[in-house]
Amino acid sequence: MTLLDVQNLWVKFPTRQGIFDAVRGVSFTLGKERLGIVGESGSGKSMTGRAILRLIRPPGIVEADYIRLEGTNLLDLTEKQMRAVRGQRISMVMQDPKFSLNPVMRIGDQIMEAYLLHNRAGRADARKKSLEMLEAVSIRDAERVMRAYPHEMSGGMGQRIMIAMMLIPDPKILIADEPTSALDVSVQRQVLDIMDALVKERGMGLIFISHDLNLVAEFCDRVLIMYAGRIVEVCDADRLHDAKHPYTRGLLNSLPRLDHPRDRLEVLQRDPAWSDAPSVGTQE
Amino acid sequence: MALSENQTERRPRAPLAPWLKSILVTLSSIAVTMLGLLLITFIIGRVMPIDPVLSIAGERASKEVYEQVYYELGLDKPVIVQFFYYLSDVVRGDFGMSLLNARPVSEDIRRVFPATLELATLGVIMGIVLGVPLGVVAAVRRGSWIDQLARVVALVGYSMPIFWLGLMGLLVFYGILGWVGGPGRLGIFFEDIVPTRTGMILLDSALAGEWAVFRDAFSHIVLPASLLGYYSLAYISRMTRSFMLEQMSAEYVTTARVKGMSERAVIWGHAFRNIRVQLITVIALSYANLLEGSVLTEIIFSWPGIGSYITTALLSADMNAVLGGTVVVGLIFICLNIFSDLLYRVFDPRAK
Amino acid sequence: MSDATTWRAWLLTDAPTSRRHARLASFYKGWLSLRGNTMAMVGLGILVGLLLMALFAPYLAPHDWKAQDLGNRLQPLGSPGHVLGTDSLGRDILSRLIYGSRITLYIVTLVALIAPVAGLLVGTIAGYVGGWADVVLMRITDIFLAFPRLVLALAFVAALGAGIENAVLAISLTAWPPYARMARAETLTIRASDYISAIRLQGAGPIRIITRHIWPLCISSLIVRVTLDMAGIILAAAGLGFLGLGAQPPSPEWGAMISEGRRFILDHWWVATVPGLAIFTVSLAFNLLGDGLRDVLDPKDGGIE
């Protein structure tokens, strides 16, 4: 069943050289699944995620035929109604935990705030819920973490806290913007496992943004490959290695591999035609 | 002046007995700064062509009288010796006698400083109460008419000669409209009614329960204080705006929005919290500047404050008074600096 | 394609072909973003006007700025021959205002050349060298910062004698410490950056690093600050003039004109108000331009990407 349906999404920024299209006519749907979005830096992955939540501030412009969340078009909602959507129904884990937590607020307060915003509950209740949530993302010393400030946390913990904070209102959809790229390989694993478990248990829809093809291939159900603001290819994750688009192939081949030593790495040859071609739609 | 740049200077220090070390460091830096302050003031006193002897002996003094005063002041001793005499007195809290009015400088300062303190405090409060919200709104609505209005309001405050505003204000609100009390701190009727405890008439009269005096004192202070308030409003709102702009583009603000917070909660609950620290520094600085005494305001409003005290003393070569006043002002400056540092530690968890 | 558009394209290129081209292009982009800022352009316009006024003062001034006419003093605004009236000695206020722009510009330029440069020097040395130099220099800065500003300026003017140059020196003397602090704080962050490490690895010495690598980065925020402080500088000069210690008579320095006119403020308000408005306009212009420059120069605000 479709949770989110995006049709012909454009994100534009007016610049001195004219209008810059960060996202050009992207369409996709999301069910209760793990949808990966990959692409090189600047290909518009984050902007797509933010546009869904209507977080693009002026002068940026978001245009789309519709962005339907379980049937309602988010573009038609007032700012006030939109606030009820944010957090409670769609949540987003930001790219960099270091900058995404308020440095002068206790972590506990920030998590509880997210809960209290959408639930009529007392602080004690919120506290209990927050502790549970922290434990759910495998934070051991949850009591201490509640009292701590963001700068006292390592990158991995920060990322997990972000996840806990975004999941506490129990959203239908979670957008995770490169949740692991700032992390060490070992910590990366743990975070992925946690998210995986949560998606499975709660039946959420997950949009997983990353630039790491291998990671997405392994972790997600379906993958969108973006290039210059467009979706150039959509494929099932397990079939990623059979992808046809030269861009996707190039990305895959440019990675050094421990198991396949090579003298030279393959270098992506960009074809201007890629960015002119229309987005690959995914209407099901 | 934006002390926001200082963040880098205030990296957390030793985890080892940090309080002890930082207290020692702070104390020694105060001591060094004070010593330098004294030294420079002293040098200024010596190199100025204003002759302290003349201010005592007067224009018509004969040579003998002149020399007598010269020796009385100890001016025949080497400058270094004079400095050390002075230093040892100051350490004992003795700023010497004012050459001009034959009283201990410390007594004078006790009289004039509360006047300035009262004025500056009220002024800075007005500046904060109006300036901070103005700055925040301007930042949030960047580029809107309200931002432009805030800018013009602030810039007028920045660039209008304060004495011009002062005289005009006096003409309009006192001379024509009669809404406020005139120059001076109190009307003649109310002079010497309440006992001097703090030296700040508003406080003294409130303590004594003399509300009529309080009202009169307030009617006198409100105009000069608004003037100073406007001036600090200009500065505070500009700085608030630029701090807020920086915070509003930070990722955690987006995070807060993602949570579904209302814009107002995002601004005041999140972004504003983060500028508190910088704001404190700015306010402290602005307060310190007001406490330095706004000479021109004090002259126009016949306000017997420390600014005009020091200036009069300087113009008439009353070096003891100048030195005393400077030391006090410098000390306040340093204290405010330390105070804002302390608050910084309280408000910014990263500074621990 | 018209000439203008090719020029524009040439200037907006992201692949400049020579040093000059690169520099011009980056100026042009700055200019474009400044031009986009209406308020800043208003400020710039006023300042250009001021400059022209100073330049062509002899042609613009309707009267000799020092010609007295005691029988025709304190004429109101709009009186025949004297659009802005006359002052206490019967001199034409408009002419004095026009010639006064030269002095104002002179003050502003001189202070702007001294205080920030001194601050930059002290701040960057303290920040880069660190250790004892830092402690000593910052203590000195603190002392000057904690010093009552007017006392310092007055003392200085009193020591050297009244006069516009000394007033300027005195103002500079009180104005540098904030710049030093700012430059130091900035240096501290720059010092730790990789590009400084990189140039050190090429064997560059401290002088080269400070002058070629650190200064260019501090200067932009300094410029912004200076333009914002301009109002303060003009007013400080006016303040000294108010105390009779600024420009010497009969110099038509605007601050001095206000302080002359302030005696008549109740009955002949324009005598003080007209130069007051002039100061206001110019400092407003500097402020507006400063705000605009901040957007262009300050990388934090995302002017130059």
Place this chain on the structure above:
Amino acid sequence: FAETPANMLVIANRIDDITTLDPAQSFEFAGSDVIRNVYGKLVNFDPLNLDAGYQPDLAESWTVSEDGKSITFTMREGVKFHSGNPVTAQDAEFSLRRAVILNKTPSFILTQFGFTAENVADTIKADGNTLTITTDKRYATSFVLNCLTATIGGIVDMKTVMEHDADGDLGNAWLATNTAGSGAYSVQSWKPNESVTLVSNPDFYLGAPAMERVIVRHVQESATQRLMLERNDIDVARNLNPEDIAGVQTAEGVKIEEELKGRLMYVSLNQKHPELSKPEVRQAIKYLVDYAGMRDSFLKGQYTIHQNFLPATYLGASDENPFSLNIEKAKELLASANVGPFEIEAGVREAQDRIEIAQSLQNTFAQAGITLNISVGTAKAILARYRARDLDVYIGAWGPDYPDPHTNAGTFAYNPDNSDEAGATGLLAWRNAWDAGGLTEKVDAAVIENDRDVRAKMYLDIQAEFREISPFAILFQQIEQSALRDNVTNFSTGQAITSASYWQITK
């Protein structure tokens, strides 16, 4: 905003010059105003009849010895100090001796009669109810008595003062901020740069003053004073400038009172300057002043043209004012001395009216080819240079120290030793390096002449010569314009001869 109370007088004035309230030391305008109301003197002026000259005050009468060197005063009976102690000859003896021994700045007013710390025991002596003072030579009695009306002649309460003697300072430190007199008022509080509050002495021997409290507030700005007066917050504004006087004149319930003061505005030329030392140049400059233009414009109502060193109302004062602006004549004079264009520096303190005078001079001088560069500085800085004979031209004011012609004659036209070493910084002639061209002896002679008319004639002669040859161009004499609420009567600032007194004022 009601009016000031009926028994209270509120005056706005600039009082930042008060440095001490000790009559033996005070030498400033505002201080003299206070002391005049606090201390009785042996002889004094009647504020309601100043033209009458000195009158008995604490001394009921006096006699002059045959040789003219001793004056014996008989003290008035029944007068009491504020402390309740009776005023006695011993107090008078103590007060005068004290002034001589302390040797503060104004002490020359007494010591010029030959009193020294060593000889006061003999020269100033009380005996029962009388006090005898003996001068070193014969002086005009009027001269001596006029000097005793100066501030330094204030009689202090010996008992009270000596209770506060500290380290043998004869109570100097204590008297600086406290008062112990017998006058109409005592000082209740003096807050420097803020206010002086006087309370009346109900036992004042001339009767209890109508104004029970007099508050003198320090208000720096003329505009501010005017606003306060218009708003009824003060009764008297003493420092209004001509424009504000003109403005306030039309205000309801305000009147202006004018009194001729002793203060003179003058320009002096340093004789060390090669060009300025030429007689023709000195003379030319006197023709290069736009006397009438200045008087009628920015000095309007506050100065009158006066070209002699004795202020009008003084004994021997002259009303000859021969000079007026005459560029042609000045040019002729300069040409006759073969003087081409030259440049000189004028020192002037930072007071608007003086700066304007300087600029007017600059303007007229320039028309004869003399470039006048104006250096504005603080009063102290400019004075220091003046005293060091370092200024080409000084533009300043001079007020008499006591109401006798010698006060100005002895400084403008008197210079026994013109060498740098003499360091006679108190003499204006010396400061301008002018040897007074033989006037010194004439001044010496005039001061001992006892015949009033002859003495007056002598001063007239001195001034006539002075006008022509001296390097001083006396310009104006001050008129003090006080603006009062119109219910204030009998207000007097003491004209040219003394200070303001308040006991006679009613409302």
Place this chain on the structure above:
Amino acid sequence: MIDIQNLDVWFGDGHDRVDAVRRATFAVNAGESFGLVGESGSGKSTILRAITGLAPTWSGRIEIDGQILHGKSRDRTFYKNVQMVFQDPYASLHPRHSVDQVLGETLSLHGFRDIDTRVVKLLDDVGLGTRFRFRYPHQLSGGQRQRVAIARALAGEPDILLLDEPTSALDVSVQAEILNLLCDIRDQRKLTYLMVSHDLPVVGHMCTRLAVMKDGEIVEVMDVAQLRQMKASHPYSQSLLDASVAQ
């Protein structure tokens, strides 16, 4: 070529002291590429900074090309011999200096005369071409910036390059270009590399031997064959290997 023995590096002193590197010992032969891997904060960069004199305090023995180094000062021959490429291409170029200025200044510091021709050649060497000569950093992409940084490091014609995670801030596609470039110039100029990375495949691609670091200590030195066979002797290295391959 590089011989490091018992290297300790610490920051601050007394109770502030952070021991960033402890008793590190390894050697790199001429022409060899040696990798340093380990988790974030394990002290990899610090070793490089100690060699170049950018770390404040260290003890132990650092020998470069037969020269024993002392303290923080390095002489001219050292700078000619040893150069470093930094992790973040966005932070390692002066924001107000054009490519031409960066390279020109470096060349003149190394005492070259024919600066213009050398700048052109350097740009060619790193595959940028003269099109980029007068651009400012903000006009360059991350990969292009890293090329400039490499060109700068090559300007003095060094024998040894210290590479501090040269590609970790870059995209996978750009990473390939840079890694290829590094391989090419190594072969052309016979360079010795000491390369820091936390990405095992990258190290495996570039290096012949590597040291694994944990908490400031070198826990194991192994060669690339062992790496490929996933045979680490230390449990930490093993867990690191497992984590990277699991993807």
